[in-house]
Amino acid sequence: MRRRGRRPLLAGLAVVVVLAALAALVWWGPLLVVRxxxxxxxxxxxxxxxxxxxxxxxxxxxxxxxxxxxxxxxxxxxxxxxxxxxxxxxxxxxxxxxxxxxxxxRAPAAALPASGGRFELVDGAGTAYATVARAPKGVPVVRVDLVRAGAPSLQAALAVLDGMPASLRSQVSAVSAQSPSDVRLRVRGKQVVWGSADRTPARRRCSRC
CATH class of the missing domain: 3.10.20.310 (membrane protein fhac)
Incomplete structure (x- = not known):
């Protein structure tokens, strides 16, 4: 009876030893290093x-x-x-x-003109992350005077682009904003006075009429 009682205990100890050895191999072993x-x-x-x-x-x-x-x-x-x-x-x-x-x-939402004829790419949140020689194909150029118009004007321009139908956004070559309520688009060579980003839902419905 005593021998039978010891067998589960010995088996349990063996499992513990094996697990400890495996843990040591994973944590310190020379075979599982970053290569x-x-x-x-x-x-x-x-x-x-x-x-x-x-x-x-x-x-x-x-x-x-x-x-x-x-x-x-x-x-x-x-x-x-x-x-x-x-x-x-x-x-x-x-x-x-x-x-x-x-x-x-980061996905480019717009290209902002920078010094030397280059462009600064910004994502949808207005975060600048790269400077390139030319605006990538399909990325509209956004002209906003951040000193005069301020960051809210840039955010409004980006919000307009983000909220408009994809079919229309692909036709936009340039965007400008003198203020958050005065966003203007260049669509197929023509200027469109869009207004503020708040008007985008109504214009979306209109574009589907």
Whole structure:
């Protein structure tokens, strides 16, 4: 009877020893260390260029050679999140030896004229994240004097673009705003006085008439 009573105890101890050994292998083992950092972009947003992938890798500062289980993925994600074009990031462990970095790229809502004939790209929230030589195809140029008209005028212009039908937005080549209530569009070479973003729902209904 005593031997039978010991068997479950010994079996339980054996399981504990095995689990402890596996945990030690995962946490300190030389086989499960970071050997690769895989950077990819969210399919729903713009793809990353080779230069942007390099920028993400540089910002991540992933500790290659360190046990994968010991890598603080939250800290790594915070560093990548500081990259201007990054709207969101998720870092996961891909066993046995890969860190996976999934980046959501900011989508350009408008191009603002900048010095030297260049353009500053901004997302729908008005966050500037890149300077380019020319406005990308399909991205309207927004002309707002931020010193005189202020940021609310830019927000109003972006809100108008975001709220209008996609079929109309694709025909808009330029936007200007002297104030939040004076948004004007260049559509097929003609100027359209749109007004404020509050009027967008009514104009949406009208465009479907």
């Amino acid at each position: 690769e950092v895989e950077v990819s972009s969210d399919p729903a947003g713009p793809a990353l260029t080779a230069a942007e992938r390099t920028q993400v890798l540089d910002a991540a500062r992933a500790p290659t050679g360190r046990p994968l289980a010991q890598v603080p993925t939250g800290d790594l994600a915070d560093r990548v999140r500081d990259v201007p074009f990054v709207a969101g990031v998720r870092v996961t462990r891909g066993w046995p030896s890969t860190l996976q970095v999934l980046v959501t790229h």
